[in-house]
Amino acid sequence: MIGLQHYLLVSAALFSLGILGVLTRRNAVNVLMGIELILNSANLNLVAFSRYGAGNLNGQLFAVFVIVIAAAEVAVALAIVLTLYRLRRTPNLDAADLLRG
Amino acid sequence: MSGSDIVFLLLAAITVGSAAVCVFARSLIYSAFALLFTFFGVAGLYLLLGADFLAATQLLIYVGGILVLLLFGVMLTHKLYDLDLRSEVHQFWASLVVFGFLFAILAVNIHRTPWRLGPGRPPAPTTAEIGREFMGAWLLPFEAASILLLVALIGAAMIVRRKKEA
Numbered sequence: 001m002i003g004l005q006h007y008l009l010v011s012a013a014l015f016s017l018g019i020l021g022v023l024t025r026r027n028a029v030n031v032l033m034g035i036e037l038i039l040n041s042a043n044l045n046l047v048a049f050s051r052y053g054a055g056n057l058n059g060q061l062f063a064v065f066v067i068v069i070a071a072a073e074v075a076v077a078l079a080i081v082l083t084l085y086r087l088r089r090t091p092n093l094d095a096a097d098l099l100r101g
Numbered sequence: 102m103s104g105s106d107i108v109f110l111l112l113a114a115i116t117v118g119s120a121a122v123c124v125f126a127r128s129l130i131y132s133a134f135a136l137l138f139t140f141f142g143v144a145g146l147y148l149l150l151g152a153d154f155l156a157a158t159q160l161l162i163y164v165g166g167i168l169v170l171l172l173f174g175v176m177l178t179h180k181l182y183d184l185d186l187r188s189e190v191h192q193f194w195a196s197l198v199v200f201g202f203l204f205a206i207l208a209v210n211i212h213r214t215p216w217r218l219g220p221g222r223p224p225a226p227t228t229a230e231i232g233r234e235f236m237g238a239w240l241l242p243f244e245a246a247s248i249l250l251l252v253a254l255i256g257a258a259m260i261v262r263r264k265k266e267a
Contacts, residue, residue, distance in 0.1 A: 002109045004218060005211050007146065010113045012207035014120055014139075016200050021124040023196035026189045029174045030129060033136050036167060037120055040143050043155075051150040054219040057227060060152050061234055067162050068246045072253030074167050078174045079257035091178035092189070 007048035014041035028081040028091045032074060039070045109149055116142030127190075129175045133168065140164050151224025154231050 014037050021034025043063045050059025081091060088095040119138035126132045140163040147156035235243045 001103075002106050004216055006109065006113070007150070008211045009208060010116060010146065012204060012211060013117045014143075016204040016207065017117070017120045017124050019203060020196055020200040023199060024124070024190050024193055026191055027129065029171060029178065030132060032171060032174070033123055033132055036136065036163070036171075037123070037139065040139070040163075043159075044143060044146060047147055047150050047152045047155060050152070050222060051224075052216075052218050052221050055222045057222070057230055057234060060155050060227060061231060061239055063152075063155055064158065064231070065242060065246055067158060068250060071162055071166060072250055074170055075257040076253050076260070078170055079260035081174055082177055082261050085178040091174075 004048055004052040007044060011041040011044040011048070014038075014044065026092050026094060028077075028084065028093050031093065032077055032081075035077075036070065036074070039066060042066060105149065109146070112142050112145040112149065115139075116146065129179070133172055133175060136171070137164060137168055140168065151222065151227070153226060154228040 018034045018037030018041065021037060022031050025031050025034065043066050046059040046063045046066070048059075050057060050063075053059065084096055085091050087098075116139055119135040119142065122135035123132045123139060126135060140159060144156045144159040144163075147153075147159060
């Protein structure tokens with residue numbers, strides 16, 4: 001019987017994989033993909049709690065806000081990546097060291 | 102094992118498997134397309150959880166918007182004739198250890214925690230109720246989110262705009 005814990009396990013796997021992606025990649029777009037995985041895992045948790053919890057829709061409503069934040073985040077982040085690329089001719093995050101003294 | 106259990110296992114395998122491909126793939130394009138299947142899998146899990154509106158939103162915004170934006174990012178930050186679009190991997194083994202510990206801790210705690218399950222919400226159409234909640238109790242966060250989107254999009258356009266030569 002599939003229950004809350006199985007969904008939480010899938011979500012934990014997604015979260016850990018997202019962290020792994022953020023840690024190992026140097027390419028900014030790839031790091032963004034990892035962040036999207038993390039946000040998706042949080043959303044999956046919220047929806048699962050909404051299904052098995054108190055019986056109201058609050059989890060799903062919160063997930064909608066997370067999706068809105070993700071859309072705003074990816075738009076601004078890609079703008080920053082493009083600006084970095086224009087400045088340094090590389091999407092590599094190690095190149096973003098302009099503030100280092 | 103009932104039918105919905107099998108569907109869950111299938112969707113979970115698609116989601117986690119393609120997320121792993123997304124993280125481990127050497128090529129950026131492979132990562133992007135693996136992410137597509139992850140988003141589809143998560144949308145399917147939403148459907149299985151009875152969140153029909155959210156599944157449609159996931160497809161429209163993540164697949165239709167965010168993934169396309171990420172592909173634009175890939176295309177605009179690489180030379181197009183550079184076909185293999187490799188992405189470097191650094192500190193792989195240390196990160197793999199972090200990944201292993203993180204997942205183990207989360208899994209053990211998910212297993213051990215005595216979750217207080219409520220009555221739950223059996224799968225039923227949610228769109229009308231979500232609309233009423235947004236126009237009722239959640240009106241202020243709803244408006245704040247719309248302003249946030251507006252500000253973020255204007256800000257993104259401002260950041261990438263080429264400055265005039267001084």
